Amino acid sequence: MTTMLDTIVPRSDQLNADDLIGGRTLTITVTGVDISMAEQPVAVRFEGDNGKPYKPGKSMRRVLVHCWGDDANLYVGRSLTLYRDDTVKFGGTDVGGIRISHMSHLDRVTTMALTETKAKRRPFTVKPLVPGAKQQSPDSPFISETLEQLVAKAKDAPAWLAALVSALAACPTVDDLTTLRTLPQVQGALQKAPEAAKTQITDAIKAAEKRLTPMEGKSEAIPAETAAAAEAFSAATPEDADIDAAKALLHQLQTCETDATAVKLRMSPETKRQMADYNERRPDLFRMVEGGYEAHRKVLNEQG
Numbered sequence: 001m002t003t004m005l006d007t008i009v010p011r012s013d014q015l016n017a018d019d020l021i022g023g024r025t026l027t028i029t030v031t032g033v034d035i036s037m038a039e040q041p042v043a044v045r046f047e048g049d050n051g052k053p054y055k056p057g058k059s060m061r062r063v064l065v066h067c068w069g070d071d072a073n074l075y076v077g078r079s080l081t082l083y084r085d086d087t088v089k090f091g092g093t094d095v096g097g098i099r100i101s102h103m104s105h106l107d108r109v110t111t112m113a114l115t116e117t118k119a120k121r122r123p124f125t126v127k128p129l130v131p132g133a134k135q136q137s138p139d140s141p142f143i144s145e146t147l148e149q150l151v152a153k154a155k156d157a158p159a160w161l162a163a164l165v166s167a168l169a170a171c172p173t174v175d176d177l178t179t180l181r182t183l184p185q186v187q188g189a190l191q192k193a194p195e196a197a198k199t200q201i202t203d204a205i206k207a208a209e210k211r212l213t214p215m216e217g218k219s220e221a222i223p224a225e226t227a228a229a230a231e232a233f234s235a236a237t238p239e240d241a242d243i244d245a246a247k248a249l250l251h252q253l254q255t256c257e258t259d260a261t262a263v264k265l266r267m268s269p270e271t272k273r274q275m276a277d278y279n280e281r282r283p284d285l286f287r288m289v290e291g292g293y294e295a296h297r298k299v300l301n302e303q304g
Contacts, residue, residue: 012052013051013052014040014043014052014053014054014055015049015052015053015054015055015082015098016052016098017084017088017095017096017097017098018084018096019052020082020083020084020098020187021084021191024083024084024184025081025082025083025101025182025184026081026082026083027079027080027081027082027102027129028044028046028047028049028054028079028080028081028082029046029047029077029078029079030044030045030046030075030076030077030078030079030080031045031046031047031049031076032044032045032076033045033072033073033075033076034053035072040055040057042055042056042061042072043055044056044075044080054080054082054098056098056100057097057098059114059115059124060098060099060100062112062114063100063112063114063124063126064100066110066112067103067105067106067110067126068103068105078103078104078105079103079104079129080100080102080103080104080129081100081101081102081103081129082098082099082100082101083098083099083101083182083187084096084097084098084099084187085097085098085099085181085182086187086190086191086198086202087202087205087206099124100126101126101127101178101182102126102127102128102129103126103127103128103129104128104129106126106127106128106129107128108128109125109126109127109128109174109175110125110126111123111124111125111126111174112124122209123174123209123212125174125175125177125178127175127178127179142170142171142172142173142176143176143179143180145247146163146167146180147183147185149163149167150163150164150167150185157193157197158299160189161189161193161197161200161201161299162254162296162299162300163254164186164189164201164204165200165201165204165295165296165298165299166254166292166295166296166299167180167292168180168181168201168204168205168207168208168295169204169207169208169291169292169294169295170250170288170289170291170292170295171208171212171288172284172288173212174212177205177208177209177212181205186201189201190202196302200298200299200302204295207291208291211287211291242278242281242282242285243285245274246278246282246285246288246289249271249274249289250288250289250292250293252265253265253266253289253292253293253296254292254293254296256296256300257300258300259297259300259301262293262296262297262300263297266293275289275290
């Protein structure tokens, strides 16, 4: 295999977001933590760091404290999986930064609210790091189905983008959103895609975060309605008739080739009855279908 990745590694005294370009992830085992009064006060040393420690920003330091506590000595021997997130901002511009996707010594998926601006907080989720497991492998029926669609459309860029945006809009849980946005295919697309496509993906991610965990101006806890919906969807079996029907409807809407056809299907008496029923009984499925429908319409309109 001939790869250019090793030729673009930045020269630096620390692990850099550009080290993880191309969908790379890095799982590290902590060997020590240095704390100083420098501009970047924390340096996490790890096995094989080659003198380039991981220096987490304030948001990721908050994640470390939230999940592992404030005694940095206890971090030694523990492990993290790191990835590049292209939506990290600096000075109001998307510049990319290093995020934590998995951590050892967690017994469950952990979600917290992180400050984005003085007036805005966004949810952030960390998953348990299972020793020896491939951390980026999909672990839910939704992710598996989405990955199949992305692979099938890999050679058709517009169709692949439409499938990704629709999947982001239809994510049923925060956990699925975290897995989807950190897939190497998605992170790689954020590096190589045209600016318009990058903006679509970034906007879809932000919209999904807002839909799944609307935390602005609220406490750090996930709203009960959102948590209950996510739990209900995750607990459902493949034989769940409502979910099977909702997936079938979403597939029909997302395979419409024109906006007019999609609107006609959505406004048909049968679809309206089905969606009204979901809105009353299964708001989680209503949001999944409606979000996927609106995202598909946006893609169709942008394609002209």
